Amino acid sequence: xxxxxxxALDVARIRQDFPILTQTVRGKPLVFxxxxxxxxxxxxxxxxxxxxxxxxxxxxxxGLHWMSERTTEAYEATRDDVARxxxxxxxxxxVFVRNSTEAINLVAYSYGRGVLKPxxxxxxxxxxxxxxxVPWQMLRDERGIELRVAPITDAGELDMAAFxxxxxxxxxxxxxxxxxxxxxxxxxxxxxxxxxxxxxxAKVLLDGSQAVVHRRVDVQALGCDFxxxxxxxxxxxxxIGVLWARRELLEAMPPFMGGGDMISSVSYExxxxxxxxxxxxxxxxxxxxxxxxxxxxxxxxxxxxxxxAAHEQALTEHAILRLSAxxxxxxxxxxxxxxxxxxxxLANAHAHDVATLLDRSGIAVRAGHHCAEPLMHRFGIESxxxxxxxxxxxxxxxxxxxxALVRVREFFA
Amino acid sequence: xxxxVCDLYQEVILEHGRYPRHAGRPPRHDAxxxxxxxMCGDRVEIFLSYAPDGRIADARFDARGCAISxxxxxxxxxxxAGLAPDDARRIFSRFEDMARTGACPDGDAMMExxxxxxxxxxxxxxxxxxxxxxHTLMAALEGGGQATSE
Ligand SMILES: Cc1ncc(COP(=O)(O)O)c(C=O)c1O
Numbered sequence: 001x002x003x004x005x006x007x008a009l010d011v012a013r014i015r016q017d018f019p020i021l022t023q024t025v026r027g028k029p030l031v032f033x034x035x036x037x038x039x040x041x042x043x044x045x046x047x048x049x050x051x052x053x054x055x056x057x058x059x060x061x062x063g064l065h066w067m068s069e070r071t072t073e074a075y076e077a078t079r080d081d082v083a084r085x086x087x088x089x090x091x092x093x094x095v096f097v098r099n100s101t102e103a104i105n106l107v108a109y110s111y112g113r114g115v116l117k118p119x120x121x122x123x124x125x126x127x128x129x130x131x132x133x134v135p136w137q138m139l140r141d142e143r144g145i146e147l148r149v150a151p152i153t154d155a156g157e158l159d160m161a162a163f164x165x166x167x168x169x170x171x172x173x174x175x176x177x178x179x180x181x182x183x184x185x186x187x188x189x190x191x192x193x194x195x196x197x198x199x200x201x202a203k204v205l206l207d208g209s210q211a212v213v214h215r216r217v218d219v220q221a222l223g224c225d226f227x228x229x230x231x232x233x234x235x236x237x238x239x240i241g242v243l244w245a246r247r248e249l250l251e252a253m254p255p256f257m258g259g260g261d262m263i264s265s266v267s268y269e270x271x272x273x274x275x276x277x278x279x280x281x282x283x284x285x286x287x288x289x290x291x292x293x294x295x296x297x298x299x300x301x302x303x304x305x306x307x308x309a310a311h312e313q314a315l316t317e318h319a320i321l322r323l324s325a326x327x328x329x330x331x332x333x334x335x336x337x338x339x340x341x342x343x344x345x346l347a348n349a350h351a352h353d354v355a356t357l358l359d360r361s362g363i364a365v366r367a368g369h370h371c372a373e374p375l376m377h378r379f380g381i382e383s384x385x386x387x388x389x390x391x392x393x394x395x396x397x398x399x400x401x402x403x404a405l406v407r408v409r410e411f412f413a
Numbered sequence: 414x415x416x417x418v419c420d421l422y423q424e425v426i427l428e429h430g431r432y433p434r435h436a437g438r439p440p441r442h443d444a445x446x447x448x449x450x451x452m453c454g455d456r457v458e459i460f461l462s463y464a465p466d467g468r469i470a471d472a473r474f475d476a477r478g479c480a481i482s483x484x485x486x487x488x489x490x491x492x493x494a495g496l497a498p499d500d501a502r503r504i505f506s507r508f509e510d511m512a513r514t515g516a517c518p519d520g521d522a523m524m525e526x527x528x529x530x531x532x533x534x535x536x537x538x539x540x541x542x543x544x545x546x547x548h549t550l551m552a553a554l555e556g557g558g559q560a561t562s563e
Contacts, residue, residue, distance in 0.1 A: 026417075348431075350479035352453060353422075356536060360416045368453040382454045382477055411416060412427075412480070 009307040015392050017042040017299075028362030031397045036182055036210060036341045036388030037366050038232045041296075045236060048295035049288045060287055061261055061278075075287050078294035079277075085297050086227060086244050087218040093250065095243040095277040096285055100209040101131040103228035103243035104176070106280060107205055108135035110253040111174065111226075113143060120173040121146035123166055123202065125158055125188070126378050127181045130371040132207045136176060148172065152378065156184035156333030160192070167200035175204045179211035179227075183370045183386065184333030185316070185341040187211065194223040203249070209233060213390075214312050214339040216305035219244055231289065235391075236296035240289035243280070250276040257282040300391075308391055312340040315389045315398060322402035323387075328409055332384055340389035343370070346405065349412040351383040357408045358385075363401055420532035421539070422480065425488075430480030435490040439473045448549030448560040450541055455479065457486055457546050459553045468497050472550070479542050481533060486546035488527055498554045505547050512543050 015021050018040045023030050032040060052074060058067035060075050083091040097103045112122070112135075122136045126149055140147045150163040158177075166172065175197040180187050194204045205226035208217055212229045219227050226249070231240040245253075255262055255273055259282035264272040273279040300308070319342050323329055328347035346354055355367035367385045369376045376382055387401055416422075442460035449456050455478035464470040472490045476483055489508075493501040504523055508530075511517050515534035517524055533543045545560070552560040 352455075352479040352539070352542065353481070356421065356539060357416050373454060376454065382456075407416065411422075412431075 009303065009311040009391065011311070011392065011394050014303070015394075017044065018392050019043060019046070021392060025362045025364070026360060031361075031363040031400055033387040033389070033393065033397065033401060034364045034366050035213075035390035035393070036233065036386065038238070039213070039235045039390055040392065041237070041292075042235055042299050044299045045292045045295045049237065049292045052288055052291045057287070059284055071287060074294070075285070075290045078290045078297070081294045081297040082242050082244070085212075085217070085301070086242075087220050088244055089220060090247055092276050093244055093247050095245065095250070095280045096290060097241045097243055097280075098239055098286065099232070099241035100129075100207060100228045100230040101241075103226075103230075103241055104132055104205070104207065105135045106243055106256045107174075107176075107226050107228075107245070108139050110256050110280070111203075111249065112136075112139040112145065114254040115249075115252060116143070116145055116173045118144035119146075119171065121148050121171045123148045123150060123163075123172045123175045123177075123197075125150045125163075125177045126152045127156065127158075127184055127186065127375050128176075128178055128372065129182055129207065129209070130373070132176055132178060133374065145173075146171065149374075150177075152186075155335055156181065156186045157335045158186075158188050158193070160189070160196075163193070164196050164200075167197060167202060170201055172197070172200065172202040175202050177204070177206060179206040179208045179217070180214070180339045181333070181335075181372075181375075182210050182341060183343050183372050183375055183384070184335060185338035185343075186333055186335035187215075187337040187339055189337070190222050190224065198223070210339060210341070215309050225249060231293040231296065234293070234296055235299060237286075237289040237292040239286045240293045247276060250280070253280075255279050255282070259283045261285075303391060311391065312389050312393075315393055315395065316340045316342065318395050319387060319389070319398045319401075322398060323405065326402065326405055326409065329405065332379060332381075340393075341386055342388070343384040343386040345381060345384050346409055346412075349408060351385045353412065354385045354405075354408055357411060358401070358404055361400075361404045363404055365401075421536060423529040423532065425529040426480060426484040429484035429487040433474075433476075433483050433487040435473050435487055436475065436483070437473050438475050439471070442473075444553045444556065446549050446552035446555075446560055448545045448552065450478075450482075450545050452541070453478075455482055455542070455545065457482065457549050459486075459546065459549045461550075461553050468495060469493055469501060470495075474546065474549075476546070478545070479539075481530075481539055481542040482545055485530055485543040488530065489546050489550060492523060492527060493550065501550065501554065505551055508547055509544060512540050 060072040079094045082094045151159045197204045203225040208229040227244040232238040262282040332343040351367035443463045444461040447458045457476040460473045462471045474486045517528040517531045548560040
C-alpha cells in the first residue's frame with residue numbers, strides 16, 4: 001500500500017543520523033513509535049555534547065578565563081537558536097528551564113502568585129497533560145484562584161463556544177492550553193484562542209511540548225504571551241526546556257527560585273535581581289544540555305519544518321487509514337487539524353497487553369493514561385495505546401504496526 | 414501463536430483474564446480495600462468476608478486492568494479462600510518473590526496454581542500488574558484502605 005505523495009524529506013538518510021535506530025530489540029529491528037514521549041537523538045546532538053565535554057567546558061557566566069568564556073558563548077548561542085526557532089522578538093525572552101513541566105510551574109509560581117489575584121481564574125482545557133493541570137490546582141488551593149476547564153467535543157477538538165463562554169465574566173486572567181494534544185494529536189486553534197482570550201483580558205500560555213516538534217511555531221504570529229516546550233521531544237537532550245514569555249511579563253514577575261546567577265547584588269538585608277532572563281535562571285544551568293539543544297535546533301532547521309510537517313502528515317494519514325481498517329480498533333480523537341500521534345483502544349485487549357505483545361515484535365508504543373487521566377475519563381476509558389511519529393518514522397514501520405495489531409487482536413479474540 | 418510470549422500469556426492466564434470467576438461486588442463484606450497503579454490508572458477493589466474463626470471465607474474483586482492483573486486477582490482468590498490471614502500473608506510473600514525472580518518453589522502445593530504468573534518476572538514493567546491485587550488484599554487484611562503498586 002502506498003498513499004504517499006512525494007515529500008522533500010529523505011527518511012533513509014535521516015535514519016542514518018540516529019545511531020540508536022540500528023539497534024535490535026529482542027532480536028528484531030527496533031520500530032520506535034514512542035517519540036512523543038521522548039525522541040531519539042541524532043549524531044549531531046550527541047557529538048555537540050561530547051565535543052563540549054572533551055574540548056570546551058567550564059561553568060558559564062562566572063569565569064573570567066578562556067574556557068568559561070567559550071562555554072558561555074556556546075551555551076548562550078542556544079538562546080539565539082531558540083529565539084529564532086520561535087521567532088521571539090528578543091533573546092532575553094527565552095528562559096531556560098529543565099522541561100515543559102518546570103516552565104509551566106514557573107509561570108504558575110511567578111505569574112500565578114505574583115501577578116494573578118485571588119478571585120481571578122485560570123482556564124485550561126479538557127485535553128491537558130498533567131503538567132498543565134496540577135500546577136494550577138496547586139495555585140487554586142493555595143491562592144484561591146479558580147480553575148476552569150474548557151470542554152472538548154467528541155472529535156477531540158476544543159469546544160470554542162463553551163471556551164468563549166467561560167471567559168465571558170472577565171475573571172479569567174490566564175488561559176493555559178495545549179498547542180497540540182499528546183493523546184489526541186489535536187492542534188488547537190492557537191491564534192484564535194489568543195484573540196478571544198485577549199478580547200476578554202486574559203493572557204495565554206501555550207504548552208508547545210508536542211506542537212513545536214512537528215510544525216513551525218511563531219510566537220509573534222500566534223500572539224500568545226507564554227510558550228513552553230521541552231528539549232528531549234525535539235531530538236535534544238533531557239534536562240533542558242524553554243519558557244518563552246513577553247519581556248514585559250517577565251519583568252513584572254517575581255523570581256521563581258533564588259540563588260546564584262539570578263541576582264544583581266546580595267547583602268543580608270536585601271538582594272536585587274538580575275535582568276531577564278537570568279532572574280529566572282538560578283544556579284548552574286544545564287550547560288551541556290543547552291549546547292545539545294542548540295545542535296538539535298540546527299538539525300531540525302536544516303531539514304526544515306515544511307518537509308517535517310508534510311512527512312508527518314502523510315504518516316499520520318497512512319496510520320489512520322491502516323489502523324481504522326482493523327476490526328475492533330477504535331482511534332481516540334478525530335480532529336481536523338492534527339499532528340503525528342495516534343491513540344487507540346482494541347476491543348478485548350487492555351492497552352498494556354497490546355503494548356507487551358507489540359514489544360515482543362520490536363515495536364515500542366506507549367500504553368497507559370499518557371499523563372492525561374481526566375482526558376481518559378472524558379472518553380470513558382482508562383488507557384490507550386499510542387503510536388507517535390517522528391522525522392525518522394517510515395510508512396513501512398506503520399504497516400508493520402498494523403500487521404502486528406491484527407495478530408494482537410487474534411491473540412485476545 | 415504468533416507472538417513469542419508463551420511465558421507470560423499462558424492459557425490459564427488468558428482464560429482467567431477473560432472469564433474471571435471471582436469478579437463482582439458482593440452484597441456484603443467485612444473488609445475491603447482499593448489498590449491503584451498510578452502508572453497506568455489500573456485499579457482493583459477487594460471485598461473480604463470472614464468466617465467466625467477469622468479465616469477468609471470468601472473474597473471477590475472488582476478490577477479494571479489488563480489480562481495479567483485480572484488473572485492474578487482471580488488466581489489469588491482461589492489461593493487464599495479458606496485461609497487464615499497469616500497464611501495468606503505468607504503466600505503473598507512467596508508470590509512476591511516469585512514475581513520478582515521467576516522461581517516458583519517445587520512441591521509447594523499452595524504456590525503451584527500461581528506458577529503460571531512466574532513469567533512476569535521477565536517483564537519488569539508488568540510485575541506490578543500481577544502484584545497489585547495482592548497488595549490490595551494485604552491492605553484489606555490490615556483493615557482496609559488504599560494500596561498502591563508503588
Ligand atoms: C503536551 C505535553 N505537555 C507537557 C509534557 C511534559 O513534558 P516534560 O515531562 O518534558 O516536562 C508533555 C510530555 O510528557 C506533553 O506531551
